[in-house]
Amino acid sequence: MKFKDYYEALGVERGATQDEIKQAYRKQARKYHPDVSKLPDAEAHFKEINEANEVLRDPEKRAAYDQMGSNYRAGQEFQPPPGWDAGFEFRGRGDDVGGDADFDPSDFFEALFGRHARQAGGRARTSRQAGGEDHHAKVLIDLEDAYRGGTRSIALRVPTIDAQGHVTLEERRLDVNIPKGIRAGQHLRLAGQGGPGLGGGPAGDLFLEIEFNPHPRFRVDGRDVYLDLPLAPWEAALGATVDVPTPDGALQLTVPAQSSAGRKLRLKGKGIPGQPPGDLYAVLTIALPPADTPSARDAYAAMAKAFDGFNPRR
Amino acid sequence: MKQSIDSVIGGPVVEEEIHLTLVELCRVCKVPEDEVRRWVGEGALEPIGEAPEHWRFAGASLRRTRVATRLARDFELNPPGVALALDLLDEIEALRAHLRRLAGGGTR
Numbered sequence: 001m002k003f004k005d006y007y008e009a010l011g012v013e014r015g016a017t018q019d020e021i022k023q024a025y026r027k028q029a030r031k032y033h034p035d036v037s038k039l040p041d042a043e044a045h046f047k048e049i050n051e052a053n054e055v056l057r058d059p060e061k062r063a064a065y066d067q068m069g070s071n072y073r074a075g076q077e078f079q080p081p082p083g084w085d086a087g088f089e090f091r092g093r094g095d096d097v098g099g100d101a102d103f104d105p106s107d108f109f110e111a112l113f114g115r116h117a118r119q120a121g122g123r124a125r126t127s128r129q130a131g132g133e134d135h136h137a138k139v140l141i142d143l144e145d146a147y148r149g150g151t152r153s154i155a156l157r158v159p160t161i162d163a164q165g166h167v168t169l170e171e172r173r174l175d176v177n178i179p180k181g182i183r184a185g186q187h188l189r190l191a192g193q194g195g196p197g198l199g200g201g202p203a204g205d206l207f208l209e210i211e212f213n214p215h216p217r218f219r220v221d222g223r224d225v226y227l228d229l230p231l232a233p234w235e236a237a238l239g240a241t242v243d244v245p246t247p248d249g250a251l252q253l254t255v256p257a258q259s260s261a262g263r264k265l266r267l268k269g270k271g272i273p274g275q276p277p278g279d280l281y282a283v284l285t286i287a288l289p290p291a292d293t294p295s296a297r298d299a300y301a302a303m304a305k306a307f308d309g310f311n312p313r314r
Numbered sequence: 315m316k317q318s319i320d321s322v323i324g325g326p327v328v329e330e331e332i333h334l335t336l337v338e339l340c341r342v343c344k345v346p347e348d349e350v351r352r353w354v355g356e357g358a359l360e361p362i363g364e365a366p367e368h369w370r371f372a373g374a375s376l377r378r379t380r381v382a383t384r385l386a387r388d389f390e391l392n393p394p395g396v397a398l399a400l401d402l403l404d405e406i407e408a409l410r411a412h413l414r415r416l417a418g419g420g421t422r
Contacts, residue, residue, distance in 0.1 A: 026389065029388055029389065030389075033389075035384055035403070036385075036399075036403070038410075050388075134341060134342045136380070151322050174323055175321055175322045175323065176322070177322050177323065177324030179327060182327055183329075185329075185377060186327050186328065186329045186330070186373075187328040187329065187373070187376055187377070188324075188325050188326070188328070189325045189326055189328050189332065190323050190325040191325060193323060205325075207328070207376070209377070219414045221411045221414050221415055222411070226414065226415055283416075
């Protein structure tokens with residue numbers, strides 16, 4: 001296990017006041033909060049600062065961390081010395097952490113502060129019947145899956161409690177039916193696939209948020225799909241019938257004569273299926289053939305002659 | 315039918331097929347009812363129905379409420395702040411969608 005420098009994560013000095021820690025956390029959170037940020041590593045980064053904040057904002061956890069950690073550097077191999085936490089009771093925010101379904105601590109955090117805190121959130125030792133918690137997860141599918149529907153195998157990491165009361169993360173595989181026409185940002189509700197109920201109560205539901213894998217060719221906007229369609233100059237000028245790839249196979253598209261770059265040609269109803277289906281837009285681009293042979297250069301020269309007076313900058 | 319078919323799980327698309335009551339929405343998003351009432355009061359969520367016990371939230375409220383819950387918690391936002399943040403996020407998303415429609419490659 002690697003040592004984590006929580007001060008470094010938040011960018012504060014070891015002697016920082018609680019106010020400075022709060023300010024540093026907020027500043028980083030505004031930058032990396034997954035709901036606000038589109039930076040590619042936002043989610044992982046936010047997890048780090050959230051965990052650092054979880055420890056440093058709590059005076060008792062911070063004191064314990066300080067006592068143990070002042071000789072370690074970030075990334076250094078680390079094992080908590082036996083009895084390191086004697087004299088500390090991590091009660092402060094423990095219950096809050098338990099109720100916070102999004103908090104996903106690292107092994108390092110768990111080695112220090114345990115995972116038991118997560119279980120303390122209100123449900124423990126109830127003899128009443130209670131429904132299980134609803135769980136949430138994201139699942140990445142291909143755009144093609146939304147066009148055709150189908151089955152996707154997904155892996156979830158689920159905390160489970162063994163006979164000794166230890167919490168471990170277990171991988172659970174589910175084969176999920178992806179309905180045709182589903183769009184990014186929508187949720188599937190899988191009844192009874194969430195947390196187990198207590199005392200014979202019903203299990204919670206699992207809500208799967210759908211996201212599309214980035215596609216090298218297609219861009220998605222709601223139910224509409226966009227792609228860049230390169231044309232040769234003469235195809236754009238004279239018109240042509242060309243093959244257009246769609247997530248559901250190639251189609252033929254008639255490009256009208258005198259088309260210019262940036263023109264959008266709509267293939268009605270060829271977006272993501274549904275009631276109503278989305279549209280597919282081919283955004284025209286014009287590709288110039290290379291002038292790398294004498295005859296190609298001659299052709300360009302002939303064009304220049306034929307279009308004497310044409311100035312694209314005017 | 316092959317046996318493996320039985321183990322394939324399916325369910326409704328929340329945004330298309332489901333309306334949630336206040337109680338359901340709060341349970342799914344793990345947020346107190348009072349908080350959601352205040353967000354409705356700010357116009358950040360717009361359920362159908364007059365009294366809270368008759369409210370029906372469209373499926374799209376699920377995502378909105380989850381975002382609101384996280385923003386309120388992580389930034390200690392009050393309900394007007396949550397409403398403002400959600401409106402600004404909507405606006406940013408609309409601008410991003412506009413950018414996506416323009417040529418330029420990439421999927422985001």
